Amino acid sequence: MKTVRLPFSAGIIPALVLLAFAVGGWWIAQEWGRSSGMFPRFLGGVFIGLATLELGIHAFKSVFRKAETLIDSEEFRKQLFGFGWLGLLLLMIYLLGFMVTVVLYVFLFLRLHGRFSYLVSTSIAIGSVAFVYLIFRRLLEYSLFPGILW
């Protein structure tokens, strides 16, 4: 098992993101009017305090308790692939629209990621798009995003 060692507590990363969100939200709320910005400014202050505390705790762990983080490279690679598949789904929806994406994405995922046979992949893809068509188009009469390419 190949691992990467980080010389700090991994909790620092989400704590920094939280603090950035808190400061960003509070900063944006400063430009809003007195009544509309009152609640966001108040909550932003509380949020900044708690996020700073969270960051402080993880910084303390890293510096004084010598906390480390081990990252499994294989696990990390799998996670990146997972996010890649999610990104591909979004891109396909934007380009091809929902109906085409559902059938194509389900087929591609099952065939390339799940390594299922053509028969199983095609059957489930057709079943999925039939479900979407029946429920969302026919019964609920929603108009789904057609995609920008058509």
Next chain:
Amino acid sequence: MVLIIALALATVMSGLVVLAAARFLVMVSFLNSAIIIPAVLAISLVGAYALNAHMGDVIVAVAFGFIGYMMIKFDYPRITLVIALVLGSMMERSFLQSMTIFRGDWTGFFSDTTSLIIFCLVLLALAFPVAHKIRGVLTK
């Protein structure tokens, strides 16, 4: 009244249907997750879009999926975020109503015994997990 009876009947009927089909429905849990993932992902995003017919909702759904995954990875409770999202708008409305009643004076929140008690409870609810976390770091 008719609506309430219909809702009650629907609940009973759906319970009966699920009980009758439970033997078959339980098989879903034995399915390979690779089969379920793409169909669930695609259909849930269709559902996110269908609500307002807006692509922004789809992006928000994906973003919250990412946030939820990261929260699991870094051991943050997800339920509190959901509660905040559900109750946030109500909380803001009540806050603004109170500030209007107090004519913009913050001290109005502490002038009543009930609100003072609730404020102290909120402070305790905030302080308790923080203190627990700090104690955990210091004693390790």
